[in-house]
Amino acid sequence: MKKFFLKWYPVILAFICLLxxxxxxxxxxxxxxxxxxxxxxxxxxxxIAIRQRRTT
Structure with missing residues (x-):
């Protein structure tokens, strides 16, 4: 569950803002x-910008 939220938290947060x-x-x-x-x-x-700048 933790991996899911770490990967998808921007989408979840954006959906909450949309609502x-x-x-x-x-x-x-x-x-x-x-x-x-x-x-x-x-x-x-x-x-997207932050994930593209990550080196790991």
Whole structure:
């Protein structure tokens, strides 16, 4: 289970941020939803960049 989370934590975190953004949009807070909608892509891009820079 630990290996699973160590490998997939960026995807899980991005999915949680996506759900947060969608819930804000459904509650009528469109500006906040639009702001937080960029978080999942940023998290995934940083995860890719960090994994490419690892030497091990």
């Amino acid at each position: 947060y953004s969608v819930s804000l949009g459904l509650l009528g807070m469109t500006e906040e939803a639009r702001y937080s909608a960029h978080w999942p892509a940023t998290i995934l891009l940083f995860a």
